[in-house]
Amino acid sequence: MKKVTEMAAELARPLAEAAGCSLWDVEYVREAGTWFLRVYIDCPGGVNIDQCEAVSRPLSDALDELDPIEGSYVLEVSSAGADRPLKKPAHFRAFLGHEVELRLYRPLEGRKDFRGLLSGYSDGGDVTLTLADGSEQTFCKKDVALVRLYVEF
Helix, strand or coil: CCCHHHHHHHHHHHHHHHCCCEEEEEEEEEECCEEEEEEEEECCCCCCHHHHHHHHHHHHHHHHHHCCCCCCCEEEEEECCCCCECCCHHHHHHCCCCEEEEEEEEEECCEEEEEEEEEEECCCCCEEEEECCCCEEEECHHHEEEEEECCCC
16 A cells, blocks of 8 residues: 555646646644645745645545545645755755755764755765865765755845
């Protein structure tokens, strides 16, 4: 049996493309006792509310028809966001050379947070950053809690 996220992604991908977007990610998470099925879409120039609705309504109908999720949940369709997390190899490849924030599970030399240009991503999931001082540092996949695009306001 497919995972909820895989099934939802298969249903959402063509709907996102029909709305002029791409599917960025799908999450199925429990927060404060409620299950959320979150579908993140991306579009050159940004995502608008009409595109979210164009995915949300038919996706909701398809999920109701198939009824693949036991129990109740909240469906959310939104933009991946300017500070989107990078999770998949395609995400990392698409944003090589962009500034990112990286958070570790445990401190390395007294720090858990790093910022720099994403300069490498290995097949094994290791992430290389070029730091502000020009040095490069590679972080092992198992040590990395989060990598997201850095947005300066």
